[in-house]
Amino acid sequence: MTSTTLPLVRAGQGAQEGACCAPIAREPLSEGDAAELAVLLKAVADPVRLRLLSMIGSHAGGEACVCDLTDAFDLTAPTISHHLKVLRTAGLIGSERRGTWVYYWIIPETVNRLGALFAPLTAPAVAQ
Amino acid sequence: MTSTTLPLVRAGQGAQEGACCAPIAREPLSEGDAAELAVLLKAVADPVRLRLLSMIGSHAGGEACVCDLTDAFDLTAPTISHHLKVLRTAGLIGSERRGTWVYYWIIPETVNRLGALFAPLTAPAVAQ
DNA sequence: CTATCATTTAGACGAACGTCGAAACACCCG
DNA sequence: CGGGTGTTTCGACGTTCGTCTAAATGATAG
Numbered sequence: 604m605t606s607t608t609l610p611l612v613r614a615g616q617g618a619q620e621g622a623c624c625a626p627i628a629r630e631p632l633s634e635g636d637a638a639e640l641a642v643l644l645k646a647v648a649d650p651v652r653l654r655l656l657s658m659i660g661s662h663a664g665g666e667a668c669v670c671d672l673t674d675a676f677d678l679t680a681p682t683i684s685h686h687l688k689v690l691r692t693a694g695l696i697g698s699e700r701r702g703t704w705v706y707y708w709i710i711p712e713t714v715n716r717l718g719a720l721f722a723p724l725t726a727p728a729v730a731q
Numbered sequence: 732m733t734s735t736t737l738p739l740v741r742a743g744q745g746a747q748e749g750a751c752c753a754p755i756a757r758e759p760l761s762e763g764d765a766a767e768l769a770v771l772l773k774a775v776a777d778p779v780r781l782r783l784l785s786m787i788g789s790h791a792g793g794e795a796c797v798c799d800l801t802d803a804f805d806l807t808a809p810t811i812s813h814h815l816k817v818l819r820t821a822g823l824i825g826s827e828r829r830g831t832w833v834y835y836w837i838i839p840e841t842v843n844r845l846g847a848l849f850a851p852l853t854a855p856a857v858a859q
Numbered sequence: 860c861t862a863t864c865a866t867t868t869a870g871a872c873g874a875a876c877g878t879c880g881a882a883a884c885a886c887c888c889g
Numbered sequence: 890c891g892g893g894t895g896t897t898t899c900g901a902c903g904t905t906c907g908t909c910t911a912a913a914t915g916a917t918a919g
Contacts, residue, residue, distance in 0.1 A: 660756025
């Protein structure tokens with residue numbers, strides 16, 4: 604495993620984080636963009652994974668090991684591992700084994716992409 | 732159905748209006764908040780619904796009728812209707828029948844809640 | 860009132876998902 | 890090396906999801 608195995612477009616996005624698509628109400632999403640984003644959203648659309656992501660992201664030091672996470676749930680270790688794998692495959696978190704424990708951290712670029720999608724409807728682009 | 736339960740949209744719509752929770756990496760989500768948000772995210776975690784939402788939101792005049800939407804997909808009308816119902820049940824869109832056609836519009840408060848969730852991991856964690 | 864068009868409901872089916880127990884793999888410590 | 894702990898993979902099971910066809914409901918025009 605070692606770090607991410609994300610198959611996402613990770614080339615030269617530079618400082619552009621949510622550059623894939625405009626906010627959802629700005630212009631119709633293309634079929635491809637929608638499919639790609641749906642994969643990302645599916646990964647997050649689960650109470651357990653949502654809490655995992657939140658726990659990892661808000662953990663002191665920016666990372667958390669599985670041992671920190673499992674106790675918060677009434678689920679078996681394989682199940683937690685499965686959910687972490689889903690998040691990792693989606694490119695939302697990275698992981699690394701250091702000695703006995705495996706550590707996880709958030710990949711902000713990916714999360715920001717979701718933020719950009721639903722972002723500022725407040726300043727609508729209805730100006731045309 | 733009909734005019735659904737439209738909870739007044741044009742109120743003061745700051746981006747933090749219905750924000751139930753801090754950005755995902757600020758503090759761990761409670762079990763309840765996670766469950767509630769997962770329902771919202773599941774509603775959006777589908778390519779078809781994502782495009783529907785986007786088409787509705789970006790449509791001129793702020794609303795679109797089903798007849799505007801069905802043609803963009805290779806799906807039967809019942810299937811589109813099903814997806815619209817999911818979005819409506821989640822509180823993401825509102826609907827109203829006017830004569831022959833049914834019109835849909837986005838409910839920005841709900842969308843903004845998602846935006847706030849994934850929002851500013853890097854940017855405005857500002858003075859606070 | 861009947862014909863017709865637009866949309867939703869009802870029921871069914873296969874695919875995908877969340878969970879588990881058992882087993883395998885990875886690493887640390889005597 | 891062998892035992893022990895932490896984590897992931899493997900199969901399996903029941904549930905949920907996306908789609909369809911067929912039929913029902915709503916509204917307008919003759």
